[in-house]
Amino acid sequence: xxxxxxxxxLAFAPLSLLADPLPSWTNSHAKDxxxxxxxxxxxxxxxxxxxxxxxxxxxxxxxxLWAEQPVYFQFIYAMDRLAEMAEQDPSILSTPALKAxxxxxxxxxxxxxxxxxxxxVNASHSGSSVDAFQSSVSNWLATERHPDTGLPYDQMxxxxxxxxxxxxRDEGFTTYIVSGGxxxxxxxxxxxxxxxxxxxxxxxxxxxxxxxxxxxxTIVKAPGIAFIDDKEGKPINIExxxxxxxxxxxxxxxxxxxxxxxxxAGDGPRLGVLIHHTDADREWAYDREGLxxxxxxxxxxxxxxGWVIVDMAQDWTRVYTGAN
Amino acid sequence: xxxxxxxxxLAFAPLSLLADPLPSWTNSHAKDxxxxxxxxxxxxxxxxxxxxxxxxxxxxxxxxLWAEQPVYFQFIYAMDRLAEMAEQDPSILSTPALKAxxxxxxxxxxxxxxxxxxxxVNASHSGSSVDAFQSSVSNWLATERHPDTGLPYDQMxxxxxxxxxxxxRDEGFTTYIVSGGxxxxxxxxxxxxxxxxxxxxxxxxxxxxxxxxxxxxTIVKAPGIAFIDDKEGKPINIExxxxxxxxxxxxxxxxxxxxxxxxxAGDGPRLGVLIHHTDADREWAYDREGLxxxxxxxxxxxxxxGWVIVDMAQDWTRVYTGAN
Numbered sequence: 001x002x003x004x005x006x007x008x009x010l011a012f013a014p015l016s017l018l019a020d021p022l023p024s025w026t027n028s029h030a031k032d033x034x035x036x037x038x039x040x041x042x043x044x045x046x047x048x049x050x051x052x053x054x055x056x057x058x059x060x061x062x063x064x065l066w067a068e069q070p071v072y073f074q075f076i077y078a079m080d081r082l083a084e085m086a087e088q089d090p091s092i093l094s095t096p097a098l099k100a101x102x103x104x105x106x107x108x109x110x111x112x113x114x115x116x117x118x119x120x121v122n123a124s125h126s127g128s129s130v131d132a133f134q135s136s137v138s139n140w141l142a143t144e145r146h147p148d149t150g151l152p153y154d155q156m157x158x159x160x161x162x163x164x165x166x167x168x169r170d171e172g173f174t175t176y177i178v179s180g181g182x183x184x185x186x187x188x189x190x191x192x193x194x195x196x197x198x199x200x201x202x203x204x205x206x207x208x209x210x211x212x213x214x215x216x217x218t219i220v221k222a223p224g225i226a227f228i229d230d231k232e233g234k235p236i237n238i239e240x241x242x243x244x245x246x247x248x249x250x251x252x253x254x255x256x257x258x259x260x261x262x263x264x265a266g267d268g269p270r271l272g273v274l275i276h277h278t279d280a281d282r283e284w285a286y287d288r289e290g291l292x293x294x295x296x297x298x299x300x301x302x303x304x305x306g307w308v309i310v311d312m313a314q315d316w317t318r319v320y321t322g323a324n
Numbered sequence: 325x326x327x328x329x330x331x332x333x334l335a336f337a338p339l340s341l342l343a344d345p346l347p348s349w350t351n352s353h354a355k356d357x358x359x360x361x362x363x364x365x366x367x368x369x370x371x372x373x374x375x376x377x378x379x380x381x382x383x384x385x386x387x388x389l390w391a392e393q394p395v396y397f398q399f400i401y402a403m404d405r406l407a408e409m410a411e412q413d414p415s416i417l418s419t420p421a422l423k424a425x426x427x428x429x430x431x432x433x434x435x436x437x438x439x440x441x442x443x444x445v446n447a448s449h450s451g452s453s454v455d456a457f458q459s460s461v462s463n464w465l466a467t468e469r470h471p472d473t474g475l476p477y478d479q480m481x482x483x484x485x486x487x488x489x490x491x492x493r494d495e496g497f498t499t500y501i502v503s504g505g506x507x508x509x510x511x512x513x514x515x516x517x518x519x520x521x522x523x524x525x526x527x528x529x530x531x532x533x534x535x536x537x538x539x540x541x542t543i544v545k546a547p548g549i550a551f552i553d554d555k556e557g558k559p560i561n562i563e564x565x566x567x568x569x570x571x572x573x574x575x576x577x578x579x580x581x582x583x584x585x586x587x588x589a590g591d592g593p594r595l596g597v598l599i600h601h602t603d604a605d606r607e608w609a610y611d612r613e614g615l616x617x618x619x620x621x622x623x624x625x626x627x628x629x630g631w632v633i634v635d636m637a638q639d640w641t642r643v644y645t646g647a648n
Binding site for chain 2: 012053120130183187197198199201205209210212216217219232236239243258262265298312
């Protein structure tokens with residue numbers, strides 16, 4: 001019985017009493033702000049106390065929970081898959097962007113901007129069941145390596161953010177991904193990498209159809225993008241899927257601006273956490289320029305809205321969950 | 325301490341040991357099948373044991389969790405709201421169906437079939453913020469009464485189904501609504517009526533937009549239906565939103581057929597629960613005829629797929645949560 005009582009006490013003790021919940025964060029202003037916010041919303045005697053069911057935290061994925069350079073990892077998968085599909089049927093490479101993508105010519109594809117990215121994703125992500133698609137992603141993650149770091153892509157998740165997600169859940173938060181990345185793609189690794197189950201992954205999705213194939217009901221990935229979970233699409237998707245305004249939002253690019261603006265404009269305690277890519281040595285340094293992860297509005301307006309601006313070089317003692 | 329220990333024991337004891345979890349169900353074959361299924365998936369030593377995270381149950385709403393005659397309750401709200409809106413601006417009644425709806429002439433609207441229903445819902449459900457819309461629904465539920473029973477609409481929920489939802493949750497299930505009804509409409513009462521929080525309500529939804537109005541970020545209900553959560557739309561929406569195939573599905577009409585087919589065709593233990601409206605005395609008796617709640621495929625093919633067919637007149641000792 002004594003053992004059980006002790007277990008019960010430990011189980012309900014705030015994690016912060018036991019150990020630093022964010023060991024890969026330096027003792028900076030950013031960390032202080034995050035911990036103070038969490039302490040406030042979880043202390044029953046605090047004026048900022050928030051009930052469990054309203055402790056909802058949403059995070060972008062690309063550039064916020066894992067890296068996104070030289071291009072969104074899902075796009076590298078799309079190019080690999082397109083090349084594979086073209087071996088069976090070369091006629092699918094019907095546009096210059098698709099041809100360039102299948103040849104791995106990223107520079108040419110990027111010249112086409114977001115439209116070219118979507119064209120490539122659309123062509124490479126339809127025509128199979130969801131199950132078959134996710135097996136393909138799973139195999140790809142298990143075998144392919146990032147061209148610069150040599151790491152498996154799912155080890156280029158950010159250790160400090162994995163700690164933040166766990167810390168928030170330990171403090172009663174429900175954690176969601178809300179990303180421009182593909183719903184079916186992210187669900188393959190989100191539970192293992194981040195502890196985030198399928199129903200808490202929100203993302204861009206294509207059309208799907210329900211078909212009974214050889215007597216077997218199957219969800220099939222059909223051509224066409226049904227919803228783009230970026231910019232204003234993020235708060236729209238959160239409202240539609242979660243049905244409440246979260247109290248914490250994390251992001252890194254202007255694609256996250258509307259989500260963070262909406263979240264932090266709500267009544268009561270709110271926190272925006274903006275990841276600023278400042279670390280050219282351990283990761284990449286970028287913000288106002290480029291197609292991937294462009295960040296200008298957040299840097300200009302975020303501080304006035306009280307957002308925590310995380311300086312990766314200064315605020316993180318470690319970057320990737322994989323060795324680096 | 326003794327009190328705490330006793331509480332802990334009671335908290336973890338299977339509810340079935342303490343009391344009948346389904347007191348408003350007669351001791352029928354239907355009830356036996358449901359209880360046997362739940363016992364199987366929750367007993368660790370059963371070959372049918374299912375882990376907590378996979379204990380997902382989905383239920384249609386109209387005709388399954390609450391009544392739907394003489395027409396979907398949301399449609400009565402839509403007509404009332406349209407009449408109210410037309411007082412401000414009569415020009416919105418631009419079609420015969422809209423005119424008939426605003427006059428409360430249900431028979432004429434129903435002649436237009438599902439297209440007319442959608443036209444009326446579309447016109448009456450857009451043009452305000454989600455918050456303002458939900459306040460309007462909340463007021464309507466508080467003041468309006470069903471023309472036949474005199475009950476508030478949210479007391480025409482089915483007591484046996486409320487018990488089933490609670491029983492499933494007590495046994496570790498997560499319960500979802502997956503309905504052709506409107507997402508924003510259902511969320512107003514689903515938590516209080518069924519214990520189902522906003523993120524576990526899936527339904528039909530219109531377009532929404534993200535707008536900063538007078539400096540205040542707002543989600544606005546825009547014109548146009550974005551997704552119809554009926555027929556094949558149900559398994560598609562479940563896959564998209566929940567990301568797993570549930571192990572239990574409940575419905576009452578052919579709009580639920582694809583969802584129940586998909587759920588019960590999965591590997592391992594599966595249960596389909598089909599509510600058959602057989603009770604002309606206490607409720608309504610209907611199946612193969614009519615616009616609302618048409619049920620033919622389920623009756624013809626459900627038994628071969630092992631579905632439990634619930635005979636409301638025989639299997640339920642009580643119908644509504646409100647007095648009846």
